[in-house]
Amino acid sequence: MSFRRIGALLGVCFVVGCGSAKVELVASAAPPPVQTVPPPAVVAAAPTGDAVLEGDRIKVARNIFYEVDKDAIKPESLPLLDAVANILNTHPEVTMLTVEGHTDNQGSFEHNRGLSERRANAVVRYLALKGVKQPMQAPGYGATAPICMTEDEACRAQNRRVEFKVKRAQ
Secondary structure (H helix, E strand, O other): OOHHHHHHHHOEEEEEOOOOOOEEEEEOOOOOOOOOOOOOOOOOOOOOOOEEEEOOEEEEOOOOOEOOOOOOEOHHHHHHHHHHHHHHHHOOOEEEEEEEEEOOOOOOHHHHHHHHHHHHHHHHHHHHHOOOOOOEEOOEOOOOOOOOOOOOHHHHHHHOEEEEEEEEOO
16 A cells, blocks of 8 residues: 555645655644633733833823813823833833823812822822832923924814833933
């Protein structure tokens, strides 16, 4: 009986390359094994480049979003904050973090300053929960340091932001 005929009877395919060391054995008679262990849970990871340590700052790719007029961080911003925490947890040369809160110019000076400080403190609390050990401070500047000066919603959205400034060991 030839190898071809034996292989056909067993449902096995032999591939041998002439002059090569490559040999493949494929069995088609057995069904694939059943997975008895559930797959690992999918965790939303921040895409590469969401947060980058550059000089005296951690630059983030987009704003952190909060509930309107509150300091509650929206879930869509948590992967970005996870990326910031990862940077801080893997760079022991960073000795201090300042989380600066900024708002747009809608509302009173006192209200915006307080809101920006509460929001910056919410970020600090989240980073601490993620294991960040560096000392952190969270000043709120309200609308005193705008990056955009026109009176439209797109500009106001740019001014509602959190900035991360770091100090490094000398």
